[in-house]
Every structure is written in C-alpha cells, then in structure tokens.
Amino acid sequence: MEKEIIYLDEITVRFAGDSGDGMQLAGKQFSDTSASSGVDVNTFPDFPSEIRAPEGTLYGVSAFQIKLGSSSVNTHGDEIDLLVAMNASSLKVNVNNLKVGGIIIANIEGFDSRNLKLAKYTSNPLEDGSLKKFNVIALDIEAIIKEELKGSGISPKIVKKSKNFFALGITYWLFNRPMEPTVKWLNAKFKKDADVLEANIRVLNAGWNYALKNEAFKKQYTLQPAKFEKGTYRNISGNHAVALGLVTASKKANIPLFLGTYPITPATDILQYISGYKKYGIRHLQAEDEIAGIASAIGASYGGNLAATTTSGPGLSLKIEAIGLAVMTELPLVIVDVMRAGPSTGLPTKPEQSDLFQAMYGRHGEAPLPVLAAASAADCFAMTIEAARLALKYMTPVILLTDGYIAQGTEPWRIPELSELPDLTPNFATDPEGFAPYIRDPETLARMWAVPGMQGMEHRIGGLEKQNITGAVSHDPENHQKMVEIRQEKIDRIARDIPNLEIMGNADAELLIIGWGSTYGAIKSAVDAKTKEGVKVAYVHLKHLNPFPSNLGDVISKYKTILVPEMNLGQLRTILHSKFLVPIIGMNKVQGIPFKTSEIKAKIDELLSEKEAVI
Amino acid sequence: MKTLLEEIISKPHIGTIEYEPKDFKPDVDVRWCAGCGGYSILSPVQRIMPELGIPKEKIAFISGIGCSGRFPYYMDVYGFHGIHGRAIAIASGLKIGRPDLSVWVATGDGDNMSIGGNHFIHGCRRNTDINVIMFNNEVYSLTKGQYSPTSHKGQITKSSPLGALDEPFNPAALALGAGATFVARGIDKDRNHLQYLFERAAAHNGFSFIEVYTNCNIFNDGAFDSFTKKDVREDMTVMLEHGKPLIFGKDRDKGIIIDGFKPKVVSLTDGKYTIDDLLVHDEKDSTLAFILGNMTYNPDVPRPLGIFQSLERSSYNDSVQAQIDHEVATKGEGNITELLVGKESWVVK
Ligand SMILES: Cc1ncc(C[n+]2csc(CCOP(=O)(O)OP(=O)(O)O)c2C)c(N)n1
Ligand code: SF4
Ligand SMILES: [Mg+2]
Numbered sequence: 009m010e011k012e013i014i015y016l017d018e019i020t021v022r023f024a025g026d027s028g029d030g031m032q033l034a035g036k037q038f039s040d041t042s043a044s045s046g047v048d049v050n051t052f053p054d055f056p057s058e059i060r061a062p063e064g065t066l067y068g069v070s071a072f073q074i075k076l077g078s079s080s081v082n083t084h085g086d087e088i089d090l091l092v093a094m095n096a097s098s099l100k101v102n103v104n105n106l107k108v109g110g111i112i113i114a115n116i117e118g119f120d121s122r123n124l125k126l127a128k129y130t131s132n133p134l135e136d137g138s139l140k141k142f143n144v145i146a147l148d149i150e151a152i153i154k155e156e157l158k159g160s161g162i163s164p165k166i167v168k169k170s171k172n173f174f175a176l177g178i179t180y181w182l183f184n185r186p187m188e189p190t191v192k193w194l195n196a197k198f199k200k201d202a203d204v205l206e207a208n209i210r211v212l213n214a215g216w217n218y219a220l221k222n223e224a225f226k227k228q229y230t231l232q233p234a235k236f237e238k239g240t241y242r243n244i245s246g247n248h249a250v251a252l253g254l255v256t257a258s259k260k261a262n263i264p265l266f267l268g269t270y271p272i273t274p275a276t277d278i279l280q281y282i283s284g285y286k287k288y289g290i291r292h293l294q295a296e297d298e299i300a301g302i303a304s305a306i307g308a309s310y311g312g313n314l315a316a317t318t319t320s321g322p323g324l325s326l327k328i329e330a331i332g333l334a335v336m337t338e339l340p341l342v343i344v345d346v347m348r349a350g351p352s353t354g355l356p357t358k359p360e361q362s363d364l365f366q367a368m369y370g371r372h373g374e375a376p377l378p379v380l381a382a383a384s385a386a387d388c389f390a391m392t393i394e395a396a397r398l399a400l401k402y403m404t405p406v407i408l409l410t411d412g413y414i415a416q417g418t419e420p421w422r423i424p425e426l427s428e429l430p431d432l433t434p435n436f437a438t439d440p441e442g443f444a445p446y447i448r449d450p451e452t453l454a455r456m457w458a459v460p461g462m463q464g465m466e467h468r469i470g471g472l473e474k475q476n477i478t479g480a481v482s483h484d485p486e487n488h489q490k491m492v493e494i495r496q497e498k499i500d501r502i503a504r505d506i507p508n509l510e511i512m513g514n515a516d517a518e519l520l521i522i523g524w525g526s527t528y529g530a531i532k533s534a535v536d537a538k539t540k541e542g543v544k545v546a547y548v549h550l551k552h553l554n555p556f557p558s559n560l561g562d563v564i565s566k567y568k569t570i571l572v573p574e575m576n577l578g579q580l581r582t583i584l585h586s587k588f589l590v591p592i593i594g595m596n597k598v599q600g601i602p603f604k605t606s607e608i609k610a611k612i613d614e615l616l617s618e619k620e621a622v623i
Numbered sequence: 624m625k626t627l628l629e630e631i632i633s634k635p636h637i638g639t640i641e642y643e644p645k646d647f648k649p650d651v652d653v654r655w656c657a658g659c660g661g662y663s664i665l666s667p668v669q670r671i672m673p674e675l676g677i678p679k680e681k682i683a684f685i686s687g688i689g690c691s692g693r694f695p696y697y698m699d700v701y702g703f704h705g706i707h708g709r710a711i712a713i714a715s716g717l718k719i720g721r722p723d724l725s726v727w728v729a730t731g732d733g734d735n736m737s738i739g740g741n742h743f744i745h746g747c748r749r750n751t752d753i754n755v756i757m758f759n760n761e762v763y764s765l766t767k768g769q770y771s772p773t774s775h776k777g778q779i780t781k782s783s784p785l786g787a788l789d790e791p792f793n794p795a796a797l798a799l800g801a802g803a804t805f806v807a808r809g810i811d812k813d814r815n816h817l818q819y820l821f822e823r824a825a826a827h828n829g830f831s832f833i834e835v836y837t838n839c840n841i842f843n844d845g846a847f848d849s850f851t852k853k854d855v856r857e858d859m860t861v862m863l864e865h866g867k868p869l870i871f872g873k874d875r876d877k878g879i880i881i882d883g884f885k886p887k888v889v890s891l892t893d894g895k896y897t898i899d900d901l902l903v904h905d906e907k908d909s910t911l912a913f914i915l916g917n918m919t920y921n922p923d924v925p926r927p928l929g930i931f932q933s934l935e936r937s938s939y940n941d942s943v944q945a946q947i948d949h950e951v952a953t954k955g956e957g958n959i960t961e962l963l964v965g966k967e968s969w970v971v972k
Contacts, residue, residue, distance in 0.1 A: 040967055043969070044967070044968075046971070189967075236971040238971055238972060239971055240964055241968060241970070241971060242964070242965050242968040256963065262626050264626055264628060266716065285957065285962070287954050287955070288957035289947055289951075289956075289957070291943055291947070293716065295745075296741050296744075296745035299709060300742050300745070303705070303712035303716065304712050304716025304719070305716055306705075306713055307703075307712070307713035307717035307718075308720030308721075310717055311717045311720045311721035311724070312631075312721070313628070313720040329706055330709065332706075333705060337703075423963045423968065425960075426959065426960065433627065436627070436631055459628070460632075460680065460682075460683045460701035461721070461723065461724065462631065462634075462680055463634070463637060463678060464680070465680070466679060466680055466699055466701055466702075467702070468701075468704065470686075470695070470702075470703055470705065471705065472704060481696070
C-alpha cells in the first residue's frame with residue numbers, strides 16, 4: 009500500500025489513559041527514542057495526585073505529552089497533533105487541546121458503556137459524529153494483540169499490560185522512529201522475565217506492522233534532525249538535573265555532599281536520585297520533617313560538607329527559621345524549592361511560581377540571600393552549580409527556585425565536561441595564626457569556612473548577633489547595625505559576579521518582556537515566532553532574582569512597555585516596580601498549568617496593537 | 624581519593640592531648656545565675672573531656688535555645704548555638720557528615736521535649752552517635768518562668784497561675800519508648816555521679832540521653848528537693864547499678880522487688896525479704912528498663928537514678944558509612960562522568 013510521507017517541523021503527541029495503562033512509560037520511551045535520533049524534544053508528564061485513581065474516571069487520567077521539533081523546542085506544545093486515548097475519559101479531558109485535523113488513536117475497549125458513563129458521555133463520541141473535525145482511528149488493541157500472539161502461550165494478563173507498547177509501535181511507525189532503543193530498553197528491563205520481554209517486543213512490532221498494513225494509516229510523518237551543538241546528550245528532567253548538579257558541585261568543590269531533606273511533591277525525585285548515589289560517597293538523611301532536613305544540613309555545612317536541602321513551598325515555609333540561622337552563621341547551603349500551586353496543599357502536583365516572595369522575603373529580621381531560578385529542565389543543572397558556587401564563595405544559604413513543570417518535564421541536555429564547569433574549591437580556614445571566625449575577604453565580604461577538626465581554631469558561633477571579626481556574642485547597638493549592613497552588602501556585591509542580561513528577540517523594540525523561571529519556554533517560543541514575523545519584541549530572562557544582574561535597570565529604562573508574564577499574581581512585577589519605579593504590565597496565570605506560547609503571542613499582539621491605536 | 628575536607632581535618636594534632644579540665648574552660652564569664660544547677664553539669668563535663676582521649680578540636684557542642692543553650696560558650700571546643708528545639712537535628716547532620724567528631728548536645732526540657740520533641744524521638748530511634756544532656760528544670764527559664772512539658776500537674780508558674788493542667792512527659796520513658804539505646808538520669812546535686820554518667824555516655828556508640836534534674840533557683844527553686852535534698856535523698860531515690868540489687872534507704876534497709884510487672888518497696892529488716900529477693904538491675908534488659916522508667920512519677924517507689932538502659936546497636940552514622948563502603952567495594956568508586964552520561968545518552972557530531 010502506498011503511504012504518503014509528510015515532512016514536518018514540529019509535532020505534539022499526547023499519550024493518555026488510566027494510571028494503570030502505562031502511558032508515562034510509553035511517553036518516556038517515545039521521547040527518549042526521538043531525542044536520541046536527533047530531533048529536539050520537550051516533555052511533560054501530567055498525572056493525577058491520587059496514586060491509583062479509580063479506573064476510567066475523568067480525574068484519574070494520566071497523560072504524557074511530547075513535543076518534537078527539527079528546530080529548538082522550548083515547551084511541551086500548546087496543541088496536540090496526535091492523541092492516544094486509551095479510554096473515554098482520556099479523550100474527554102484532552103480533546104479540547106487537539107488541533108483541528110489532528111489524529112486520535114482510540115482504544116475501542118475503553119469506550120464501552122461503563123467507560124462512557126464514567127467519562128460522562130451520553131453517546132459514544134467514536135460513533136456519534138462529534139469528532140468530525142479530527143482524524144479518528146479506532147481500534148480494539150487487546151483483540152489485535154491477542155490475534156497477534158495467538159499460540160504463543162503468553163498469558164492474557166501480560167497481554168493486557170502490553171497495550172501501551174502496541175500504541176507505542178503505532179506511533180513509532182507514524183513518525184518513522186527507530187524501535188531499537190526501546191527493544192534495548194526492554195531487554196535490560198525484563199532480563200529476568202523472558203515471557204514479558206518477548207510479549208512486549210512482539211506487541212511493539214505488532215503495533216508498527218498494524219499501522220504499516222492498515223488503510224486507516226495513510227500518512228507517515230518525518231522530522232528532520234534538529235541542529236544541536238556538538239556533544240553528548242541525554243534527556244533529563246529538572247529534578248534529575250538538580251540531583252546531578254549537586255553531585256557534580258561537590259566534586260568540583262572537592263568536598264562531600266550531604267542532603268538533609270523530607271519528601272514532598274514535586275521535589276521528592278531529587279531525594280530519590282541522591283539516595284542511590286552512595287558509591288559517590290554521598291550522605292543523605294531523610295529527616296523526620298523539613299525543619300530537621302535543613303537543620304541537619306546546617307550541621308553538615310558547619311562540619312565542612314556541601315550541604316543541601318530540597319523541598320516545595322509548604323516545606324520551605326517550615327525551613328524558614330533555620331534559613332535565618334544559616335544567614336546569621338554565614339554557612340553555605342543550597343536550598344532547592346520545587347514550586348507547586350499553593351497556598352497550603354493547593355494543587356500539589358501542579359506548577360506555579362508563587363514562592364518568589366517567600367524566597368525573597370520570607371524571613372524574620374534582615375536576612376538577605378541569593379535567589380536563583382532555573383529556566384528549563386536542563387538549566388536546572390547549571391543553576392544548581394551556580395547555587396553551589398555562590399553559597400561556597402559567599403558563605404551564604406542560596407535558594408534555587410524550580411517548579412513542578414520543569415522538575416518533571418524533560419528535554420535534551422548537553423552533558424558538560426567537568427573541565428567546563430567553574431572551580432568551586434571553598435576557602436577553608438587552615439591557619440590558626442591570627443584566626444577569627446568573622447574575618448572577611450575584603451572583596452566578597454565572605455568569612456572563611458572554619459570547620460571543627462582544625463587545631464587552634466576552636467570557637468563558638470550561633471544565631472546570636474556577633475561582634476564583627478571576632479564572632480563573640482555582642483549586643484552592641486552599633487555593631488548590630490554594622491553587621492546587618494555587612495550581610496546585606498555581601499549579597500548585593502554578588503551582582504558584580506553574575507552575567508549581565510542578554511537581550512533576545514529584537515533589542516530595538518518598544519516592548520520588553522521580562523521572564524523568570526519556567527516561563528522561559530513559552531515566552532522564548534512566542535518571541536522567536538513574532539521575531540520571525542518581523543514583529544519587534546525584546547526579551548530578557550532572569551535567572552538571578554537576588555541580586556538582579558547589574559544591567560537590569562539599564563535594560564528596563566530603554567523600553568516603553570514592559571510585560572512580565574508569571575505564574576502568580578505579580579510577584580516579580582511588584583519587586584521590579586519597587587526597585588525601578590516604572591510601570592509594568594503583568595500577565596498572570598494561576599491555573600496550575602504553564603503558559604501556552606499562543607497566549608504569550610496573543611498578549612504581544614494585544615500590547616502592540618493598543619500602541620498603534622493610541623498613535 | 625581524599626577530598627579537600629578530609630585532607631584538612633586529618634592533619635595530625637601537634638603537641639599533647641593530655642589535657643586538664645581547665646583546658647576546656649574558655650576565657651569568658653559563665654553567665655548563669657549564681658546557684659544555677661547548670662554549673663553542676665558544666666564542671667563534670669569539663670572533667671571528663673580529658674578522658675575522651677581525643678584532640679579537643681575534634682569535639683563539638685551543639686545547643687538550642689534556653690538557659691542550657693549557653694552551654695557551648697562555656698566549653699573551649701567547637702561550639703554551635705542553634706535555634707530553639709533543633710539541636711539534635713543540627714548535631715545529627717554534623718555527626719553524619721563528620722563521623723570523626725565527638726558530638727554533644729546541651730538542651731532543656733522545653734527545648735527538647737516541646738519544640739524539639741519530634742527531633743528528640745527520631746534521634747532516639749535513629750541512634751546517631753551523639754550525646755544529649757538535657758537540663759530538666761521543669762520550667763521555661765530563659766523566657767522567665769512558664770510551665771514546661773515536664774512541669775508537674777498543678778505547678779504554679781507565670782503562665783499557669785492557677786496550676787498547670789497538662790500531664791508531664793516522663794523523659795526517660797519517652798526515650799526508651801522511642802528506642803534510645805542509652806538512657807540515664809542524674810541530679811545536679813551529685814556531680815560525681817553525673818561525671819560517671821557522662822563518661823558512660825561518651826563511651827556509648829550511639830544515641831545517649833542523659834536527663835539531669837537541674838535546679839533553677841530563680842523560676843522553679845527547690846523543684847527536686849523532695850527527693851534530692853541530702854536528708855531525704857537516700858530514702859527517696861534508688862541508684863540503678865548494673866548487676867546489683869535495687870537497695871536504697873539511709874540505712875540501706877529497703878529494696879525493690881518485682882511483683883508481676885509492678886515494682887514494690889520491701890523492707891529488708893522485717894524478716895520477710897532478703898537481698899536475694901530483690902530486683903537486680905540489668906542495663907541490657909529493655910523490658911526491665913521500661914518498668915524502671917515507669918517508676919519515675921510513682922509516689923510509692925523511690926525515684927530511679929542511673930543508667931536505665933545501655934544497648935549496643937549499630938549507630939546511624941556507622942550504618943551510613945557501611946553502606947557507602949559496601950557500594951564502593953561492590954561497584955567501585957563512582958565516576959561522576961559516567962553518572963552524568965548515564966545509560967541513555969547519544970552523541971551529536
Ligand atoms: C522559635 C522560638 N520559639 C520560642 C522561643 C522562646 N524561647 C526561648 S527559650 C524557651 C524555653 C526554654 O525552655 P527550656 O528548654 O526548658 O530551657 P531553660 O531556659 O529552662 O534551660 C522559649 C520558649 C524561641 N527562642 N524560639
Ligand atoms: S534562670 Fe534558672 S536556669 Fe536560667 S541561669 Fe538562672 S538559675 Fe539557671
Ligand atoms: Mg527548662
């Protein structure tokens with residue numbers, strides 16, 4: 009049968025089904041395979057907060073979305089081109105995001121009367137004509153698999169569980185992806201379970217062959233490989249990147265890593281990754297609560313370890329008193345907050361950027377510290393290294409903000425050589441001659457790191473205000489004023505040590521967009537698209553939120569209109585307002601879902617057309 | 624390969640480690656009130672330090688907030704004055720990250736049983752090798768006299784002018800219930816006994832908890848007089864000594880027998896019981912430790928002092944190290960480049 013081959017620049021695929029349908033696995037295989045064959049990918053897993061929500065329900069749908077592109081892909085895609093829907097509910101919750109003309113691969117078995125009822129359909133959408141705008145391919149996956157495996161003796165239970173691989177096989181055919189990586193993965197995974205291994209490989213092939221032979225599949229889509237810088241790559245999630253960043257930072261600092269932490273979604277993965285790294289000499293404590301997590305990290309830092317604690321918003325709230333102690337004792341500490349929608353338990357599995365105020369100001373007393381934010385999953389690695397660099401060089405706790413979107417989403421990451429990364433060797437106090445715990449480096453104002461075990465330097469530090477230089481407890485009013493100012497100045501001076509902002513898009517514009525954190529993908533895609541259209545829009549993305557890059561004020565002063573899109577009600581906007589005293593327009597989305605590129609584009613259009621209207 | 628940290632902390636000590644107690648007194652004034660029970664803890668601690676046989680730069684004292692929290696300032700070793708309730712958590716991180724150190728915690732009944740209660744019970748079960756000395760004065764002193772989790776029911780304090788309504792914690796029983804391997808109790812009036820308890824705690828590899836009844840002569844003066852004053856002490860307390868029968872009384876004429884699960888006071892002079900009938904203390908018997916711990920607030924029996932329990936169990940920090948060693952031995956020392964590259968990477972040329 010003749011099949012048409014269509015060349016595309018980008019495509020968005022979404023696998024959706026019940027928690028038990030293996031959609032996360034299928035999605036991950038599809039994205040890993042695609043990435044390793046050279047296209048750019050960006051993924052986002054989207055699952056219910058219930059562990060195993062009741063089967064077939066609307067709130068139990070688990071999905072995995074992948075966007076592929078032959079040029080840079082910065083988001084997981086606004087609209088879906090191909091939806092794999094294993095049941096009626098997964099069609100219902102996703103169909104509104106499907107492009108007109110998009111493909112739906114529907115598993116008929118999941119559209120029986122029970123499933124339709126659970127999805128609150130009054131008639132079967134596969135039959136009632138309501139999906140006319142789409143290209144629907146309905147098939148009974150289980151029946152096809154059974155037919156395919158007839159006589160193999162493979163148990164019906166295994167057949168039921170391999171449906172995701174059939175769907176994966178079809179998608180591999182549709183996008184002409186190689187199957188070897190998945191076969192290799194299966195071989196490693198089911199080494200000890202020959203039956204399951206054989207069944208899954210056969211089912212995967214069956215999916216491919218089914219699409220190849222079946223008339224419903226007329227078109228095959230192909231993407232050119234994207235242009236990547238030379239190097240070794242892997243797909244990585246933000247949480248994984250943070251874990252690797254911490255290990256790498258400890259290597260570059262040549263001191264051991266200690267992680268003191270308490271599980272919380274969506275930050276838990278970091279703990280789980282690190283807990284498996286024992287052969288790298290890494291110690292961790294899954295503490296009794298967040299307070300013990302950070303307190304143990306402070307203890308380890310006092311002892312000369314690269315110490316870290318990882319959490320999400322509610323946990324950061326619990327850690328705050330202890331952060332003040334780290335500010336006061338001037339000890340290095342990396343605090344990672346994987347933000348989620350709040351307040352309180354909020355939407356625990358959904359991203360938001362609403363902890364910025366908490367990170368900046370959520371402490372008693374004058375307690376400044378550096379605040380950083382990662383822009384994407386892969387950027388989490390670089391920003392973790394940066395957090396460790398600032399913590400060690402300036403002897404200060406540092407908060408790194410990421411969020412549930414980039415923490416769980418993945419993208420290709422060029423793995424750096426260790427030699428490309430900054431040297432993080434800390435400044436330990438080793439000479440007792442003239443030693444005092446609060447002698448400072450005149451340039452950075454950082455004190456030396458004096459750890460127990462050093463002869464002749466026994467001293468006491470703590471949360472009480474101390475005399476500058478000697479570190480002795482002091483209640484002297486003048487000294488307190490001085491110390492408060494020194495601690496502030498130390499953090500302010502970090503501005504000299506961070507890169508200036510680079511203007512993306514068209515610097516010669518009237519509209520400047522300022523982004524921070526995970527909104528990077530959507531804003532960058534929108535700005536790139538507009539720039540291609542010849543629309544003038546400038547864009548800067550903040551990774552350092554305290555202190556700001558030195559040229560931020562300059563940049564801001566050059567633009568008439570400033571837009572700050574953020575997933576909160578205007579936290580960065582408020583900070584910029586108070587610092588630079590210029591009018592700033594906010595674009596604020598707090599729905600537990602990231603911005604779409606189209607939303608940012610529409611906002612750009614709106615702002616620029618208003619301008620014309622005024623003229 | 625040694626890390627930079629390991630390199631700097633493994634430099635050999637120069638000179639002697641034959642210290643005198645005075646070597647542990649820093650050049651600062653102790654700021655506790657005259658007559659405070661805290662002095663009775665400080666001096667035996669300073670006395671046992673030379674016996675640890677380690678350089679003083681290898682010793683660290685961690686504290687929380689309260690009058691007891693000042694303790695690290697009065698020891699010329701490494702000291703860290705933390706925040707209210709978190710001393711055990713801070714000390715745990717220090718010990719896990721720096722197993723070469725001798726780590727001590729000074730805490731109070733409020734610091735350790737109230738705000739720090741969670742860290743305390745988890746410290747007990749985790750068994751990190753730290754020594755926790757709790758100054759129990761049955762009151763919040765630094766905040767000037769409110770009732771604490773060890774204040775007795777009905778205690779009149781500034782925040783309970785009509786009498787405290789709460790039942791108190793029994794710290795020794797709490798520690799035992801939470802799985803502490805070393806649990807002891809002493810009184811400020813018996814410094815020699817405290818010295819013995821601190822020596823034993825230092826020698827114990829694991830979490831050691833020493834509750835010290837500490838008089839606060841400002842906010843709860845005489846709280847322990849009913850059983851610690853010279854003239855009543857021998858009748859109102861009983862010393863727990865491993866392998867020895869529980870005898871007490873000025874004339875050592877009374878003892879404790881066990882009746883079912885109940886400890887009972889008997890006379891050794893009325894001809895009914897002899898020393899051989901008495902309960903013999905066994906530090907290794909955790910069932911017995913529970914019974915002894917529960918004697919604390921029982922008005923029919925004397926208040927037990929001494930070591931309730933001392934069990935040997937692998938410490939958390941040793942277990943962490945053992946896991947690392949095992950991983951390195953079976954898989955080889957981790958190579959960071961390999962970790963970064965992972966199993967599913969690809970090369971772009
Ligand atoms: C977070 C916090 N809450 C409250 C306090 C106030 N505070 C300081 S010490 C203390 C109680 C101390 O009692 P205890 O541990 O028995 O110590 P003591 O002074 O009796 O030795 C309190 C409530 C504080 N410093 N920090
Ligand atoms: S207030 Fe009480 S506990 Fe505090 S120093 Fe004075 S006597 Fe000691
Ligand atoms: Mg007290």
